[in-house]
Amino acid sequence: MERLQRDALLVTLIEHLQQQGSWCGETHIQKTAYFLQDLMAVPLGFDFILYKHGPYSFDLTSELTQMRADGIVSLLPQPPYGASYRPGRTSEVVKNLYPKTIQKYTRQINFIAQRLGAGNVASLERLATALFVTLRGKEAGVKARAQRISQLKPHIPVGEALDAVQRVDGIRHDSQAILG
């Protein structure tokens, strides 16, 4: 996927997240982009690792910086909290370059935005970590995955990890209707 093609999808994701009431900070974009790529098979091409607060891509951070430089997104300070990402002055130009790509992946983006858009940073961290452990871990059962999450991220209690695994299983199940 070309860089601007990927940017067109990311800015579309940001728009959909906003519509769902998301704060749309970098963490929200990181976690939902991870779901988009690894669950919904949207080939964004980012390399995600399990970092301090769940799946994280340094490439995506750099991409967002590049997108700011190109005016595709802008940062809106929201004191006393962090900043939110918003579509920038060239976002429409970039989206108009790739109408087919956007059309192809709109259902996937919309699904993820609907399911995760209202989530806060802490819940998104748990859900994205649950997906990471589910897709890349060796543990199959719900309890085993929850324990693994809590082992990897001790600040996540097993009870909350369990809830995250069950929610992720639900999202995975529902995603089949889109993925076919």
Add this chain to the structure above:
Amino acid sequence: MNPEAGKAVFGAAAVEFGKENLRYDQYTQKGGGSDFPVLTDDDRICSSIALSTVLANVPVVAIEYVFVDPSVRARAEKWLKSHRSDIIRPVRREE
């Protein structure tokens, strides 16, 4: 506005003057730029961007260069002056 204007100029110039007479380079600032955690006097952790409108508005550095061989420089400058607008106009890549 074309986010890849430099690349577009390089591509068109390569056709006009030959790739062997050109070099393309670009640099974009990496990482999260000026957004970093700040420990405040009352022991809260805040985003630097939330605390400083200056930091929130620092532009991200992104530069593209197209170098031409000195033997074609004069021609290239003239050519660019008359074709720049057409070259950098964004073109839909999918119909």
